[in-house]
Amino acid sequence: KQEVTQIPAALSVPEGENLVLNCSFTDSAIYNLQWFRQDPGKGLTSLLLIQSSQREQTSGRLNASLDKSSGRSTLYIAASQPGDSATYLCAVSQTYKYIFGTGTRLKVLA
């Protein structure tokens, strides 16, 4: 059974810091991995999708890497801003459904 773990559960950093969020999964047979952002009381906003054949994806200040063999993904956020404060979720797809981690709650202090 696939299990997804995210570390740390919560993170508070001063504005401008570069930071790394971690995601690990127990079964490497995945189709893709997606990182999402969730603001309080809101739905999920897709940030980056990495196919199983890819190693990384970049969008603006965000970079996500995938190491399928070790069951790990990282989301790198450069030059963090207060507007980045949210919960970040990673999800892996083995078939048509996603298995989610419990998220990392990020707070960026001005």
Next chain:
Amino acid sequence: DTGVSQDPRHKITKRGQNVTFRCDPISEHNRLYWYRQTLGQGPEFLTYFQNEAQLEKSRLLSDRFSAERPKGSFSTLEIQRTEQGDSAMYLCASSLAGTGSNQPQHFGDGTRLSIL
């Protein structure tokens, strides 16, 4: 592309009542998913449609839950005889059908259900 739309945004009801939620997917998406998210947890898969066919139901979906997607467009999720444990955010997502499920899922803003 107007995104995935869910209605209502919030629903407060008494225990034992029936509730129904609606999801309108992105128009060209033929796959539609329902997830449930409780406080402090990640979303959990409930059920999935390809066009009008419901292809899988999670064990989380008890007999009190039913989902439909008539004509392969919008979907409804009904909960009968609601219980306190049904309080959660119900999220809908849609995607195109792709090889090996490599298409991203796009999520709506969810319906927050509170059972009194």
